[in-house]
Amino acid sequence: MINPGRLDRGYEKYAPEYEKKALEVLRSGWYVLGREVEAFEQEFASFVGTKYCAGVANGLDALYLAFRALGIGKGDEVIVQANTYIASVMGITINGATPVFVEPDEYFGIDPEMTEKAITGKTKAVLAVHLYGLSCDMEKISGICKKHGLKLVEDCAQSHGAAFEGKMTGSFSDIGCFSFYPSKNLGCFGDGGAIVTDSEEYLKKIKMLRNYGSAKRYYNDEVGVNSRLDELQAGLLRVKLAHLEVLNRERDEIARAYLDGMKNPLITLPRIREGCNHTWHQFVIRCKKRDELMKYLKDRDIGTIIHYPVPPHLQKAYGYLGKKKGDFPIAEEMADEVLSLPVYNGMTSDEIRTVINAVNNWQ
Secondary structure (H helix, E strand, C coil): CECCCCCHHHHHHCHHHHHHHHHHHHHHCCCECCHHHHHHHHHHHHHHCCCEEEEECCHHHHHHHHHHHCCCCCCCEEEEECCCCHHHHHHHHCCCCEEEEECECCCCCECHHHHHHCCCCCEEEEEEECHHHCCCCHHHHHHHHHHHCCEEEEECCCCCCCEECCEECCCCCCEEEEECCCCCCCCCCCCCEEEEECCHHHHHHHHHHCECCEEECCEECCCCCECCCEHHHHHHHHHHHCCHHHHHHHHHHHHHHHHHHCCCCCEECCCCCCCECCCCCCEEEEECCHHHHHHHHHHCCECCECCCCCCHHHCHHHHHHCCCCCCCHHHHHHHHHEEEECCCCCCCHHHHHHHHHHHHHCC
16 A cells, blocks of 8 residues: 555654664653753754744644734634645634634735735734645735734744745744644654744743743743653654755655656645745645545555645634634635545655556546
8 A cells, every 4th residue: 555644654754763862862861841842842943034933832733822922812812724734723713712714825825915815903813834745825824823912822833944035934023833743754752743943922921831831840830731852752853954954955856756746637736825835734736526536546555635625713612703614615626536646765666556547547
């Protein structure tokens, strides 16, 4: 089976380095908020192009803590695209704020025009989600936020190394949020996440909140949470970060082969926004007969995934928002048509050709 979620080959590529670092951390005797976390925070901030970074337990916590640090809560509205993963929305609602959904653009990012139209007196922030490895139109989104005095948060869970006009995702906003879930381009070997920012105030707030609301041991300023990137994962992330550009180039080569080789008029291939690089966290096609194609590929031992079959506004968890089918037809049509094809580090030329041929032969 050509599995889109395959991770073992990515590990094998740098196995000796990972294993050396794991033993180094295990033998250090220090496992929480130590030298590895501090070093990773510095290295990742430098990579993204921000002044600061704080490691947290996962991507959802990064979002939750970002909005909390910004003081956004009950009675406040946050604009977010309707086609995103539900965790993006949970980062808003866990704080008591209300998500205001808008349609995505043709590149799966938040639509700037729709965003500006959705602004009300209660709007406090915009959450731009860089889906599948491609940046949103950050020039327009940043301009809208500055014009209306809104906070801007980026969900970069799928965009490690992606840039808009040469500037990294995560560096356009008040706070950028990252997940290091194992399947991400920069994935660890368990859960992990981080926030990046140029604000020392937000950094201190998040570091305090992630550690039980304590800036000084046993002295608690607020009711915080336990959300700390551990030493082992930080160390392993440092290894992978050193190779991320190579790993992203490999994914790009796979995607270019797909783009050049797939010639089936029944599918729509992904496009790259002008001025952007695509890091291909997912290679997402669209197909009117998506479920038939998915079954056809499965019968030929080619795995696929739907990212995502149900938009957040139609999920039972958000039934209280009162949204219904038809409210966001573009996002809903995407949910019915999108299909992620296999793209992973260590994918062989034979596997790539197998996927291309299968897609082209489907009728």
